[in-house]
Amino acid sequence: MESEIHKIHQSVQDGAVSCTDLVKQKIDMLEKSANNTANFLLKESALQRASIVDQKVKTGKKIGLLEGVPFGIKDVFLLQGEHASASSAFLKNYISPYTATAIQKLLDEGAIPIVKENCDSFGHGSSTENTAFGPARNALNEDLVPGGSSGGSAVNVAKEYTTFSIGGDTGGSIRQPAGFNKVYGLKPTYGRISRYGLMAYASSTDCVGPISKSLEDIRILLNVMSGKDLHDQTSFDAPPVPEDIFKEKLKGDKLKVGFYTSFLENPSLDAGIKKDFLSLLTRLKDHKVDVIPMEFFDTNLLVSMYYILGMAETASNLARLDGINYGERLTAESLKAGYALTRSENFTEETKRRIIGGNQVLSQGHSEEIYLKARGLRNQVSARFEQEFKLVDIILSPVTPNLPPKLGSQNDPLEMYLSDAFTVGFSLGGLPTLTAPGGTETGIQITAPKRQEEKILKFANFLKEVE
């Protein structure tokens, strides 16, 4: 099975390349890149870690599979002693006091973080343009956006600046940029990977996940990062996805795959994406797969539900940023005026829009008719998923309604929100979902019931045959 991690592991273990040279080469590529994916390079610490690996190899010791493998971290994760800016002016000089659990698990396996990656500020965006570090550029066409919010991470993987990257996905922030840059990106079941040390955007849908060029690497990374964590009460233990899952091919005549007609009826769906998706369904039928059309919620309703709940949660989560204990601080004539000045000057327009929207829905008069109603509707979404997975094994959908837009062209916030139409529903349901490259120009989204990532990976492998 193809795997960048296995390839690098073998080269370093065999002495074909030194870990130090490998890390230097990757950092050099990041420094010279025009894609603007790096907020902070971790050169000094990465080279220190690399020299330890080289020393181990020189003395004839065996190294672990991830030992010496260079990777990227979206700049919303904490890594002790290093910057964690959330791509914001507010936290541009903030240093992480501790390390996120998911990242610590990778460090424990010997993987080497080399870059904190550009993203939309606090995860607020779908293009990596809403960032204090300047917009990142698509890996395949630098005139286009890379997607977001984990845009820098997806580009780094696509350009092979990193072997893999770790992103955060609240409503599609791993899956959409993975699709825009033609790599794999997994949003696991909510809670499978601890959120401790990931800066909170919307805590009820925030997920940590891997971005990579191969399915095998997604499997390896999922297994390393998963598990219950004392620091995140929503986390749970899950059995590892076995190594041999790709050996036995799935049989089409034993598969039931659902797709949502409401997604295909979305008026803004790109004609090419629709045609490619329908063509994929035909090929699945040719492989004897039972393809089942299903009704689902209107995509505008899903987007509204997601953004209303997300805004309410981000307004609460970002209330802690007031310039008192950390981050930038501006002073004014009174304490309250100081808070307002600090927040007004250091949040981007998009972040302010979401905080204000969140406070609106949580305020008197709005909370019942909007916030609580959206929560009730979310319960219905989850219940519908539960019913539908009694009928099908997998739900398949395009990742995005549109192709990646040109940099600077998307100025209407509502248009940006609506571009998340196909990803947000699965976030509301807490379901595991993978973007696989191919199928359509921006990839295919594969979703399974909760905790069944194994099913997704097997199906993604099967899809390669169908392509």
Place this chain on the structure above:
Amino acid sequence: MEKIMPLDLLSSIKGASSSAAVNELFKVIQQAIPAEDGTALLESGDDAPVSLDELRSDEIVRSTQTEKEIIRQNFPGEKNGYLVVPKVIED
């Protein structure tokens, strides 16, 4: 006593006002018709991210010395070894 707080005060953002884009999202929810079964609870009841039986005990976990030092470094104001707050409220 009921008191309506303006958005700029609620958000601590100067000149905060509602946005047309966000208002469009509100409208969609206001007009949505929920399913007849109201809350539509899950059959499996597994939507809660954590079971009440699995909550950990509420105990203090001390920060390490390194963590404490970085937290101090991150404080926005310092003078003569003291952390400086923007305003001292005396009453």
